[in-house]
Amino acid sequence: MSSDSNAVQEHELGEQHLAGAMALSRAANWNQNQSDWRMMLRLGRGFGLSAVDGTLVASIVLLPYADKFAWMSMVLVSPAHRRLGYASRMLRLALDYLRSRGLAAVLDATPAGHAVYVQEGLHDTWGFQRYALGASPPASDWQDLSGLSLRHIAEGDWPQILSLDLPAFGASREPLLRALAARLPAAALIARRGETVCGYLLGRDGREARQLGPLVAQDLATAHALLAHALARVPAPLYADIPDRHAGLRSWALLQGFAVQRPFTRMVHGMAQAPGDNASAMLVAGPELG
């Protein structure tokens, strides 16, 4: 690896780097818009490498979840500066930062990123695939066959949503969930059976498509109902990231017209398993968020 480490400078990412950050994620055909970058920099910390002319050439964002672990996100290197060791350098900086704070690291790797992360000591846990929907299916009314009731999330729902989410994700992520509820209100849905909350869905706008997720549900029927309700109200194009273990949900998505776009691998550093329980995490929030 020929790292020309003097040609670039490390720095923290701030509001003044938003245009450069957008250029990096757009060059990789990623879906983040400026609201995503702003949200991530508000909830976490970003670091970058800039060339002498001030151009941002590499990025990484760390999103701490409670005092347990941090998501490593937005590992991007501009196409003209790849294979110079910049991603490895950002990763080492991030891992040192997390180690000094006693935090483990988790990330969702693209196939290109996977090669870098393995060399830095991260290991694989489970996988998921991005499903993309180009055109909305014909409107069909969701039929309540199992005593479920669905409605938009209201302020009073948060305590129950957070208790459902905690075991599924493995740490509290209230600030993120509340931010997402404001990003795409049409997808911010809660499902109940009687008084019991048995699932919720959130979403967000994006540069290429709206993303549905996270979706946490106690059973597949609840997941189907939440998604069918959202599909009737949130126009395509849409992305949804479905864990490989949820074969029933993957088949259902294909029947709705979704197609598999690309795979991701959840990787960890400083912990043996991925946090949380993906039996009830039916859609992840997205590779950049967890």
Ligand SMILES: CC(C)(COP(=O)(O)OP(=O)(O)OC[C@H]1O[C@@H](n2cnc3c(N)ncnc32)[C@H](O)[C@@H]1OP(=O)(O)O)[C@@H](O)C(=O)NCCC(=O)NCCS
């Ligand atoms: C993945 C990415 C961040 C790698 O950045 P980079 O600065 O080129 O990576 P490094 O130079 O630190 O690579 C270190 C080593 O990882 C491996 N590696 C890096 N990119 C690779 C690729 N595309 N294919 C195979 N191996 C790769 C190589 O062993 C490399 O060492 P070498 O160049 O001496 O052979 C960059 O290609 C990128 O921005 N891709 C698009 C966005 C993306 O997928 N990001 C990862 C998100 S999880």
